[in-house]
Amino acid sequence: MKLTHIFPLILITLFSVGCSTDNDDNIINELDNLIKVKDLSNDTHTIEVYTKTGTFHTGYNAVSVRILDNATNKYIENASIDWLPVMQMPTMQHSCPKSDVSKSSNKATLYEGYIIYQMTNTDGSGWSLTFNYTINNELYSVTDSITVLQTELQNVSSFMGSDDKRYVIAFIEPTTPIIGINDLIIGVYNMESMMSFPAVENYSLALDPRMPGMGNHSSPNNTDLTYNSTDSMYHADLSLTMTGYWILNLKLIDSEDTVLKGETVTETNTQSSLYLELEF
Amino acid sequence: MKKFIILLLCFIYMFTYSQENNTIIKKDTTQLNEVILIGTRNLSNYRQEKTLSSVDDYLEKSNKITMIKRGNYAWEPTLNNMTSERLNITIDGMQIFGACTDKMDPITSYVDVSNLKLVTVNSGQEGTENGHNIGGAIDLQLPESKFNNSGLRSSFDLGYETNGNYKTAGLEFEYSNEKFYLNTDGIYRKSGNYDAGNNTKVQFSQFEKYNISAQGGYKLSNNTSIDANIIYDKATDIGYPALPMDVSLAEALITSLTYNYQSNLSYIKSWETKLYFNTVTHIMDDSKRPDVPIRMDMPGWSDTYGFYSKLKLVENKHQLHFNLNGFYNRSLAEMTMYPNDTNQPSMFMYTWPDIRTLYSGFYIKDHYTLNDSESINTSVRLGFHNNTIAKDEGVESLKIFYPNTVDSKNRFLTSVASNYHLHKNDYQLSFGLGYGERAPSVSEGYGFFLYNSFDNFDYIGNPNLKNEKSIEANIKANYHFGDFTVGLESSYFHIKDYIIGEIDPSSTSMTIGANGVKLYTTLDYASIFDIYLNTGFQFNNQFSINTSIGYNHGKESNDEHLPLIKPLSYLAELTYATQHFNAALQLEGNGNQSNYSSFYGETETATYGVLNLNLGNMFYLKSNKLVLKYGIENILDAYYSTYADWNNIPRQGRNFYINTSFVFN
Numbered sequence: 003m004k005l006t007h008i009f010p011l012i013l014i015t016l017f018s019v020g021c022s023t024d025n026d027d028n029i030i031n032e033l034d035n036l037i038k039v040k041d042l043s044n045d046t047h048t049i050e051v052y053t054k055t056g057t058f059h060t061g062y063n064a065v066s067v068r069i070l071d072n073a074t075n076k077y078i079e080n081a082s083i084d085w086l087p088v089m090q091m092p093t094m095q096h097s098c099p100k101s102d103v104s105k106s107s108n109k110a111t112l113y114e115g116y117i118i119y120q121m122t123n124t125d126g127s128g129w130s131l132t133f134n135y136t137i138n139n140e141l142y143s144v145t146d147s148i149t150v151l152q153t154e155l156q157n158v159s160s161f162m163g164s165d166d167k168r169y170v171i172a173f174i175e176p177t178t179p180i181i182g183i184n185d186l187i188i189g190v191y192n193m194e195s196m197m198s199f200p201a202v203e204n205y206s207l208a209l210d211p212r213m214p215g216m217g218n219h220s221s222p223n224n225t226d227l228t229y230n231s232t233d234s235m236y237h238a239d240l241s242l243t244m245t246g247y248w249i250l251n252l253k254l255i256d257s258e259d260t261v262l263k264g265e266t267v268t269e270t271n272t273q274s275s276l277y278l279e280l281e282f
Numbered sequence: 283m284k285k286f287i288i289l290l291l292c293f294i295y296m297f298t299y300s301q302e303n304n305t306i307i308k309k310d311t312t313q314l315n316e317v318i319l320i321g322t323r324n325l326s327n328y329r330q331e332k333t334l335s336s337v338d339d340y341l342e343k344s345n346k347i348t349m350i351k352r353g354n355y356a357w358e359p360t361l362n363n364m365t366s367e368r369l370n371i372t373i374d375g376m377q378i379f380g381a382c383t384d385k386m387d388p389i390t391s392y393v394d395v396s397n398l399k400l401v402t403v404n405s406g407q408e409g410t411e412n413g414h415n416i417g418g419a420i421d422l423q424l425p426e427s428k429f430n431n432s433g434l435r436s437s438f439d440l441g442y443e444t445n446g447n448y449k450t451a452g453l454e455f456e457y458s459n460e461k462f463y464l465n466t467d468g469i470y471r472k473s474g475n476y477d478a479g480n481n482t483k484v485q486f487s488q489f490e491k492y493n494i495s496a497q498g499g500y501k502l503s504n505n506t507s508i509d510a511n512i513i514y515d516k517a518t519d520i521g522y523p524a525l526p527m528d529v530s531l532a533e534a535l536i537t538s539l540t541y542n543y544q545s546n547l548s549y550i551k552s553w554e555t556k557l558y559f560n561t562v563t564h565i566m567d568d569s570k571r572p573d574v575p576i577r578m579d580m581p582g583w584s585d586t587y588g589f590y591s592k593l594k595l596v597e598n599k600h601q602l603h604f605n606l607n608g609f610y611n612r613s614l615a616e617m618t619m620y621p622n623d624t625n626q627p628s629m630f631m632y633t634w635p636d637i638r639t640l641y642s643g644f645y646i647k648d649h650y651t652l653n654d655s656e657s658i659n660t661s662v663r664l665g666f667h668n669n670t671i672a673k674d675e676g677v678e679s680l681k682i683f684y685p686n687t688v689d690s691k692n693r694f695l696t697s698v699a700s701n702y703h704l705h706k707n708d709y710q711l712s713f714g715l716g717y718g719e720r721a722p723s724v725s726e727g728y729g730f731f732l733y734n735s736f737d738n739f740d741y742i743g744n745p746n747l748k749n750e751k752s753i754e755a756n757i758k759a760n761y762h763f764g765d766f767t768v769g770l771e772s773s774y775f776h777i778k779d780y781i782i783g784e785i786d787p788s789s790t791s792m793t794i795g796a797n798g799v800k801l802y803t804t805l806d807y808a809s810i811f812d813i814y815l816n817t818g819f820q821f822n823n824q825f826s827i828n829t830s831i832g833y834n835h836g837k838e839s840n841d842e843h844l845p846l847i848k849p850l851s852y853l854a855e856l857t858y859a860t861q862h863f864n865a866a867l868q869l870e871g872n873g874n875q876s877n878y879s880s881f882y883g884e885t886e887t888a889t890y891g892v893l894n895l896n897l898g899n900m901f902y903l904k905s906n907k908l909v910l911k912y913g914i915e916n917i918l919d920a921y922y923s924t925y926a927d928w929n930n931i932p933r934q935g936r937n938f939y940i941n942t943s944f945v946f947n
Contacts, residue, residue: 181631182678215621216576216629217794222786223682241682243731243792246629247621281627
């Protein structure tokens, strides 16, 4: 009855005041658990970008967007959206792994997808986000800079494999781990070019979770990650025997069983060079 | 001033001198059902070695009981070479469960001799009156109601032992009239680190505890009365030299309310109904250890609610006992570990994920007298046992090992036993057969990463364990040839689905430095055998000698030796006793533990023998009494440990002790 109840009320009030559109009911329903990150505007439209936290951070970001017609103050329900995040480096620029943008199921105005920022500048600067969208066969575009915060834990890793290809792996699930068996989901992407990061298919990831804070012990009955063609991601069972700080030691293995990155954890080698971190 | 003292006595102490039965069962006796009378408070019986012995010391006097020692406090009783999971240990029929996942608080540690009247020990299925077991039952009995119109009585005790600078003080007060009585007592114990033989200091072997209790009763009518009993026991700063952690708090509150009916006229002899509640808090602590790989907190809690209703009927040659009882227990223990890297968050897990145990059962025993010398005892206990995991985290964490774990498990338990007794003037004989079942303990069923320093493995419970079942046979015989007595007793247990930990090669230990993980599983069977030969000779009215020699054997179905099986043991005692003075010279020892269980992580314990001398005097000062007990334990200052010493920690070296008791009438 405290903040959890009051907070949505405040949000609702804010949004209703801020938008004052005639489809208030939709707004209330569709923005459950979402906080606005930024508005990207051009002459005709305002693109509202939402995440659960209201920020972008390095690693996996589930992103929801909707397009407000600045003239009619109504949300567009039949757009086709493409997006491109770009990081400006001193000498070049590059993008990052991302999904297509699709209409959220059971939502009228929301579109969703994910973006995996593999890096950021210490002050969160450097990235811009471009939307190229089509409404009724008419193409529009909007670009603006965005802030991407550095996640404290390593939830994404970008590296060169032994096949001389660059890869990005990212921790996706569990977002709220439990003591017990968790459904672990990791995304694996190949950096084909500066701007293209397709999902890697049919590789596998060997998994060895460890607790460095307590003798680097492991946990039993974990499974290795295997490719799931439905969501183009890698799935496994992750056993967590207690709360705390865990390192998920990984080895990326291609379809020919060649280890592209990572080492087995032993007494002398306490950590793989390919790993992700988790804390709960 | 006098009033003040009396008032003080009232507040703190109580006590019962009025025990009529003065029998003490010594280690060398050969009684059939061992009843160890806690005689400390029975000061007229000054033959007791120490008037201020702990419950643990008393239990150790029994032939069948051995105390496993992890330090100088809270020893774990074993009976027939079986530890607490296979025993039914109760306080006056009340179920109470320790709150420590590492068995650092056997329930015998939550009472003191001042609380108790006697301890009954029943071997195997003869001990199912209060619950199911495999190895037997130990019931620590509270004093019965005493409406004996004795007015006010008081006494106090003081004790000192040189080894460990061990100090004891006790105070007791008793008031009774025809309608009402109130007994209160308190005892305080404090010991520093003790010295093993050759002046070897055993670090972290200190303890401090106090215990207060009150029992009162009111007579409702000639046949009925109501009694209330409350015991509060608190121990702090307890060292466990055999373990990597100590205990900063072990606290218990034990309460009960009893309704009694007694009659000598009708065939209902007595009917006793009790409601009880007890709560135990146990906090492990490693803050005093200078060097640990990781700091951790391990608190545990255990609450039990229960009742029983016992009815005794006598009809011709039948003496019938009925007991309907039930309890509900909640056991919760958790572990928080603090990484040396302070940037990392603390690590947390439930080691007992809030396990609820519900039991209800029914017991019938018939003592049937065939003729003047022969009788048959037959008993049956049937019970329903349910475990529920109350915390989702518990279900989820056990699913790591057992994917089909569900949060609830029902069991039906059966125990049957029958004994034949033959009692003649110059010999007694008895033999018995029994079948019993038990449910796994909370640790065996639901424990999560419980570190066992004995074999250096982390243990995981298994909620799908089968009931453990035992078939047993026992025989006892005593013969008297004039002043010479010889007795033989032996028992054999064939235990099917024997519960024990088995190495899980696919898992790595959680505890830093442990060898691996063991999952509780059931072996096809295990068998445990023991035999004791006891002899006694009475030279004259003052001098007597008693000896006992015992052999125990335990093996499991894969032909490995079982751990914690007593090796060849012997005891010889020469006693001299007159009305006001007694002396005893005792030699006690074990043979080499050649059948140790290396497979289950046990190491061999060498042979040992120790010599003790106990002396006692009694003085009368008008109507008051002074009892003096003194002596030397381990006279030769032998450095030794027994098979029951956890990780072979050495036992006490030479110790001079003196106990004094003042009784005011």
